[in-house]
Amino acid sequence: MxxxxxxxxxxxxxxxxxxxxxxxxxxxSEKLWDIALQELAREYGGDLSVEARQSIIGTAMAESMRILHDDLGQPERDPAISAAWINARILELFRTGxxxxxxxxxxxxxxxxxxxxxxxxxxxxxxxxxxxxxxxxxxxxxxxxxxxxxxxxxxxxxxxxxxxxxxxxxxxxxxxxxxxxxxxxxxxxxxxxxxxxxxxxxxxxxxxxxxxxxxxxxxxxxxxxxxxxxxxx
Known part of the structure; x- marks a missing residue:
């Protein structure tokens, strides 16, 4: 065109x-991101706060992982590892429709x-x-x-x-x-x-x-x- x-x-x-x-x-699709992010937070032994989840909406993956780690009180975590986990899980969820x-x-x-x-x-x-x-x-x-x-x-x-x-x-x-x-x-x-x-x-x-x-x-x-x-x- x-x-x-x-x-x-x-x-x-x-x-x-x-x-x-x-x-x-x-x-x-944001509800699917909710599932993946909360699952990862629980994998790390915590729960993602409502405020942090809202801050994540619309952000790039690196920034999203920084917000998640800070919210859990675990800023030392490697954002690349967390991003890989989220990407794998959200790919599964996206395939459901x-x-x-x-x-x-x-x-x-x-x-x-x-x-x-x-x-x-x-x-x-x-x-x-x-x-x-x-x-x-x-x-x-x-x-x-x-x-x-x-x-x-x-x-x-x-x-x-x-x-x-x-x-x-x-x-x-x-x-x-x-x-x-x-x-x-x-x-x-x-x-x-x-x-x-x-x-x-x-x-x-x-x-x-x-x-x-x-x-x-x-x-x-x-x-x-x-x-x-x-x-x-």
Whole structure:
């Protein structure tokens, strides 16, 4: 798919691309992460606190393991060993199936039908993304930016900037869809218009971020309006 399609005046109101987060935004996978993280915490003789679990949402694996270790009072543990344990367990859990978040499938299908370029921009590593794509559809995205394929993970803007660069579109003409504070911060810092749909963690009201309770009913007109509202601001 060529981004030049969007230069047609009839499509000029559309975003240049739509950049989707994965966990908690498109698929309801955070509950599977809950299982794996709590199992590891108990393996280490403790329980992961609610506060630590919420802090982990949307973070890269190394940071997640640091939070888990600190929460358990075991900062000396090797994050690489813990990450390997989590990756092996979450791979098993992902293979059991991933339910779509409300409205996510319909929105993704509408964006693809309009021939708008799409990217999957996730903190999850490529091995997990490959399994998730069995649910999401391997032809649903023009590019995928996995968490282990960038130098700086969310909340740094690099993942979203990388997606826009690969698609050959200006980030300022993109809409990013996120569910977590970490992801929203990454998307906002990149310069994209941001649509936030909270899942496991409540999101504070933030200037420049449009928040909805669900992707149900979100359509191309709303995505276009996000860009128009920012241009008029």
């Amino acid at each position: 060529s981004a030049t399609t969007l230069e047609d005046p009839l499509n000029s109101h559309h975003p240049a691309a739509v950049l989707f987060d994965m966990d908690g935004t498109l698929v309801d 991933l339910p779509w978040r409300p409205g996510a499938f319909e929105l993704l299908r509408a964006v693809r039908a309009a021939q708008i370029p799409t990217a999957l921009v996730t903190s999850s590593p490529r091995a997990l993304v490959e399994i998730a794509l069995d649910t999401l559809g391997r032809d649903s995205f023009d590019t995928v930016v996995a968490g282990d394929e960038v130098v700086a993970a969310k909340p740094h803007p690099e993942p979203y900037l990388t997606a826009a660069r690969r698609l050959g579109v200006p980030i300022e003409r993109c809409v990013a869809i996120e569910d977590s504070p970490t992801g929203v911060a990454s998307a906002l810092a990149s310069g994209a218009a941001v649509l936030a749909v909270p899942a496991e963690v409540a999101l504070a009201s933030t200037v420049g971020v449009h928040q909805v309770q669900s992707l149900t009913g979100v359509d191309l007109d709303l995505l276009a309006a996000l860009l128009a509202d920012r241009a008029a601001a």
